[in-house]
Every structure is written in structure tokens, then in C-alpha cells.
Amino acid sequence: MKFCTIPFAVAVALTAITVHAQEQQTPAAPATADAARDALAKKEGEGDQSALLKQTLTAVDKQYTLIRRNQVAVTYDLNYAYVGEETIVTDIANGSATLFNIQNNNSHTVTNTFSADYGVRDNLTANVTLPLLSRYADTATRSGMSNSLGDIGIGARWQPFEARRDQPGLTLTGTVRLPTGRSPYKIIAGTGEATGAGVGAATVGVNVNKIVDPVALFGSLNYTMYTPAKDLWQVNGSRILTRVQPGSSFGFGMGFAYALSYGISTTVSFQEAISAGAKLRFADGLEAKTHLQTSGVINFGLGYRVSPKTTLNFSVGIGVTPDSPNLMLGMNMPLSF
Helix, strand or coil, rough: CCCCCCCCHHHHHHHHHHHHHHHCCCCCCCHHHHHHHHHHHHCCCCCCCCHHHHHHHHHHHHHCCCCCCCCCEEEEEEEEEEEEEEEEEEEECCCCCCEEEEEEEEEEEEECCCCCCEEECCEEEEEEEEEEEEEEEEEEEEEEEHHHHCCCEEEEEEEECCCCCCEEEEEEEEEEEECCCCCCCCCCCCCCCCCCCCCCCCEEEEEEEECCCEEEEEHHHHHHHCCECCCCCEEEEEEEEEECCCCCCEEEEEEEEECCCCCCCEEEEEEEEEEEECCECCCCCCCEECCCEEEEEEEEEEEEEEEECCCCCCCEEEEEEEEECCEEEEEEEEECC
């Protein structure tokens, strides 16, 4: 409900009109239900909850809604991730373990991502992402910071069926990630931190969302395959690493967005990725395989609609498995207002 203050001149005019009406003894028109509905109805320009939820889904995940044909959307994402762990260094002698010390390993990563989406068709959107990373690591043996380009991504989103309000929306996705960042397999110890995965990757997925005002439900499934890192010559302890074949990974996610008002929405989601062990090959012929890894993160988001076409999104992610980042902070904003 909105309250306003009436200027003095207007108040005087309204008083005169009221006295004149009483002198004429003209009965006032009775209030009707239609008039009440018109007074309480959403005014033009206030926005719509469905539109807000769609914008929130697009900004948070950039997979659930598409843009129109020949339109271009440019967005900026700022993300921070912290990983902290304690490593217990022990020595095994005569069948017993002796504790030496506990090492703290910390990593801080700030990622600036610029992404551009282009509407090839009304149901097909192509996109390119350009990440710029700043990573600082502090361990018992070294500490340092690196600033470099990350892994560039090229992808597309396709909606095979027309979106309808009373039916779930289905989106198929495909992304190719190029190993343009600093590879962790080619860095000499003490020369900096990796800003990329060191291998190429291809991801296919499917996303489903259903809007039931004022709530939107969404879920996703994806599968990722990696190319091997060949022709390496990295000293790893007493051996030299020559080849790495990362294991494929399977991921899923689910959550909901809730519109608190025409300008504020919240999101809660859970994402998990299960990665098979990587195969390592060394120069002396030894081959080894790492263990299966599981990464799970709970995300809390807030969307603030600053205009009918612009929504700012903020998120906080908390890792719930040992293989996950401890804390993640994110902000998403469109560059074209």
C-alpha cells in the first residue's frame, strides 16, 4: 500500500469541491468490486513475478531460458572461491605411524567472467565465456599469486519444445571448454599457480524448470568427458609425469526460486559432481590411478530487480563434501541495461 502527502493548494480545492457537492446533495457513487480490483491491481511497469523468476534462473544458471533471435546479451560474473585443508604429515616405521606436523594449505581464487549470448533462433542460443583468474595459494612449501586467462568456453542451449506456462520447460545444453589457461601439469614448482584445467572438455546436459507463481522449480543433469594431457615432463616427487587422462564426471542439481515481491527473489539449490579417478603415467613406465571424487555444494541466492529488464543476482555457496570448495561467493549483472 502506498501513502502520499497532498499539497496544501490541492487540499483546499478538494475541500471546496466537497462542500459544493454537499450543498447540491448529490449522492456519491457506491464503491464496486471492480473498482477495488482496479485499485489493487499491479500497475504497468511494476513487473511480473514470472518474468522475474525467468530472469533469476537465467542469471544464476544461464541455462533455463533463452533470448530472442538476433538478440545479444552480455553479462559479467564475479566469483570468489576459498579452499582450505589440513594435511597430516606422518612417517611409517616398524609398522607404526608417527605424527610429525600438520600443514595448512589455502587457496583463494577470484574469477572475472565475461559472457556473450546470441540468439541464433528463438529456441537456440549460442554463447561464449571468457574467464580472467587471479589465484593465490599459501602452503607450507610455497606461496604465490597468478593472474591469467582461464579456460574459454563455447556452447549452445536449445529448447526442442515451445515453452508453455502450464508445462515444464526443457533445455538441452552443450559446451566445449578449451585449455587456454595455465595448465597445472606444465607449471614448474615455485613459478605460479594454475588458472586452467590443462585439458579440453566437452559437456552435454539437460535442464528442466517449472514455474508455479510465485515459485520456480528446476533441475539438471550433465555428463563431461575430458581429453588427455600428453607429452608432459613434470617432476612429481621422485618421478616424472608424462601423461594424464582425467576421468569422466557426472553431475546433477536441483532447487527452487521464490519471488518475495515484484523486485526481490531468492533461490536455494544443491549441485553435486561425481568424477572418476584420473589415470597417470610416468616416464619410468609406472601407471597409477587417483580415487573417485565427489563435490557437493549448497547455494543460496538473492535476486534484486533494479529495472523491468535488469536483475542483479548474488549467491553464497557452501561445500558439503571434502572434495568441494569451502566457500564460494558470486555476483551476476548484465552489461547491457
